[in-house]
Amino acid sequence: MSQASANLSSEATAPCATARALIEAGDPAADARALRRCLGQFPTGVTVVTARNGERLVGMAVNSFAAVSLAPPLVLWSIRRESSSAQDFLQAGHYAVSVLADDQVELSQLFGSSHPERFERARWQAGLQGAPLIEGAIAHLECRLEQVHEGGDHLILVGHVERYARFEGAPLLFTQGHYGVAQEHPALAEATPPGDQSAATELSDAELLRQLIYASQRLSLDFDSHRQALGLDMPMSRLVNRLREGACDPAExxxxxxxxxxEVADGLAGLEQQGLVCACGDGRVELSTSGRERQAAIAGSANHYMKDKLGQIAEADLAAFKRVLQALGHD
Amino acid sequence: MSQASANLSSEATAPCATARALIEAGDPAADARALRRCLGQFPTGVTVVTARNGERLVGMAVNSFAAVSLAPPLVLWSIRRESSSAQDFLQAGHYAVSVLADDQVELSQLFGSSHPERFERARWQAGLQGAPLIEGAIAHLECRLEQVHEGGDHLILVGHVERYARFEGAPLLFTQGHYGVAQEHPALAEATPPGDQSAATELSDAELLRQLIYASQRLSLDFDSHRQALGLDMPMSRLVNRLREGACDPAExxxxxxxxxxEVADGLAGLEQQGLVCACGDGRVELSTSGRERQAAIAGSANHYMKDKLGQIAEADLAAFKRVLQALGHD
Structure with a gap:
């Protein structure tokens, strides 16, 4: 058995993984939303793709970006045919890709919207052909539009990379319908030899990191299963949490x-189907009575879970835990 | 100011992010490796794409997958022209995409290699047209090959999705040259209203999760900066750690x-350039004397950092912290 598989055996990561629970399956022609959820299982980064067409700047948040070839250097992304910017990207004959950092969620939202002042609100510099390069991104790829392929309701824009720049920082993620951040694979820490530092403190750096990641993943998974047991997936649960504060429109x-x-439209449709939200009539939606009850049930379940999980632990230990966690997370 | 931006202001996530440190930039034609590192800033999932061509099964790990269109349902991925499987994929006229779960690193490595017994070692079921569907994946997309486009040293294979399946589980990530896992965005927890459960314990579930994620990210970043201060990036550092155990060949x-x-080839080239590794002559490499010194310096620096960070904390608190962390990460 290889070194890697020996390291992984305790995590049941052998090639023969156990079968997983099926959520949904079928013909994508019958249910485009279900297909979108399925495609969302493939995690991606978030880019902002921009161009200057004459005096007009265009830009949008894009996660269909992919590398194609190193020599010649080619990348691609897809744009909806009906997008108001599609013609500008074609006419510009050039585009710039900015790969967003993990602290740029708001910027992703800005360029995911049709906000008329996107370029006034963002900080950027003009690159080749005047295409805006978003500041704070972790990579810039400036491309000459080389080929345009038909792709159903989208066009596939293949670009020849003329200039690249790589910056320090971690990427923003988009995965399973929501934003996230990337974390080192926890199993890797096991493959790291203990090193001289392990003698100095009971928790070596690698071991500490591994345990932190495991603990946060475990909590995330447990919270997920509570929501699911009460009929809500993560997007629905977030919507219910926000609506608890009062009526709200989809953009907010x-x-x-x-x-x-x-995802918001999808989640609201699911909540409406369960009778948990209702339309206010002014474009906003709010929780129904049973929506409020469901929210309380989920909070109660999380409460119960935390009591169970932490109940075995002495109050003093918990207080110490909180102090150490804060010391680790700051400075 | 919007709700979201108010929540984010404390994390400096305003659209006008501060400028980041540039690592490298230039003309990709001059340095294909630097371009690959730059493209690696865009995080992706990992898929295994398979096909059956007559009696022959082909399959490879692919991260150039992207969704294209919902109606009609189209996806794409790219294959090297010179790949021994390229002709089989074209002749099969069909392919299946399995999106790997976070516990399938070894499977990704298996299908990233040319191991002759890939399909004997993996667990799979034959799908449409006999294309293998990898068990334990979090999504399956079975596709009719619809278009093949030229893409430099690659071919772009656009497929029409004929059947999809979505499973429970979290995705495997590939980001900045290494495997990872996805974590909820820590800033989101701030946007979650406290809920009834916060009264029950000092640490609400959302707050606890947020702090765990922050702490693990902070440690990751700090370890990165130690490595970088000593001239190594993360892949180099992992290679040095492994080589500390003895000479090793690139595949291992x-x-x-x-x-x-x-990444291994890239990292070894960087280490050789610094005189930290040398070839054994039998295809393996080992640390040079200065490589061993550098490794010791990094371990010493991590040791010093952990002492600094944890030194302020009483031994008893640290022991309590460890107990709580283990309780949270297990069961």
Missing amino acids: LARATYLEPE | LARATYLEPE
Whole structure:
């Protein structure tokens, strides 16, 4: 058995993984929303793709970006045919890709919207052909538009990279319908030899990091299963949490929950189907009575879970835990 | 100011982010490796794409997958022209995409290699047209090959999705040259209203999760900066750690460090340039004397950092912290 598989055996990561629970399956022609949820299982970064067409600047948040070839250097992304910017990108014959950093959620939302002052609100510099390069991004790729392919309701824009720049920082993620951040694979820390530092403190750096990641993943998974047991997926749960504060319109919901507009529409449709939200009539939606009850049930379940999980632990330990966690997370 | 931006202001996530440190920039034609590192800033999932061509099964790990269109349902990925499987994928006229879960690193490595017994070692079921569907994946997309486009040294294979399936589970990530896992965006927890559960314990579930994620990110970043201060990036650091155990060949290094073969080659080239590794002559490499010194310096620096960070904290608090962390991460 290889070194890697020996390291992984305790995490059941053998090639023969156990079968997973099926959520949904079928013919994508019958249910485009279900297909979108399925495609959302593939995590991506978030880019802002921009161009200057004459005097006009265009830009949009894009996660269909992919590398194609190193020599010649080619990348691609897809744009909806009906997008108001599609013609500008074609006419410009050039585009710039900015790969967003993990602290640029708001910028992603700004360029995911049709906000008329996107370029006034963002900080950028003009690159080749005047295409805006977003500041604070972790990579810039300036491309000459080389080929345009038909792709159903989209066009596939293949670009020849003329200039690249890489910056320090971690990427913003878009995964399973929501924003996220990337974390080192926790199993890797096990593959790291203990090193001289392990003698100095009971928790070596690698081991500490591994345990932090495991603990946060475990909590995330447990919270997920509570929501699911009560009929809500994560996007629905975020919407319910926000609506608890009062009626809200979809655009504000997207901003407050870090969900994409499509996810908000999808989640609201699911909540309406369960009778948990209702329309106010002014474009806003609010929780129904049973929506409020469901929210309380989820909060109660989380409460119960935390009591169970932490109940075994002495109050003093918990207080110490909080102090150490804060010391680690800051400075 | 919107709800979202108010929530984010404390994290400096305003659209006008501060400028980041540039690592490298230039003309990709001059340095394909630097371009690959730059493209690696865009995080992706990992898929295994398979097909059956007559009696022959082909399959490879692919991260150039992207969604294209919902109606009609189209996806794409790219394959190297010179790949031994390229003709089989074209002749099969069909392919299946399995989106790997976070516990399938070894499977990704298996299908990233040319191991002759890939399909004997993996667990799979035959789907449409006999294309293998990898078990334990979080999504399956079965596609009719619809278009093939030229893409430099690659071919772009656009497929029409004929059947999809979505499973429970979290995705495997590939980001900045290494495997990772996705974590909820820590800023989101701030946007979650406290809820009834916060009264029950000093640490509400959302707050606890947020602090765990912050702490693990902070540690990751700090470790990164130690490595960088000593002239090593993360892949180099992993290679040095593994080589500390003794001479090793590149394939074994890739398995043990969770790096892709290209990252291993890239990292070894960087280490050789600094005189930290040398070839054994039998295809393996080992640390040079100055490589061993550098490794010791990094371990010493991490040791010093942990002492500094944890030194302020009483031994008893640290022990309590460890107990709570283990309780949270397990069960």
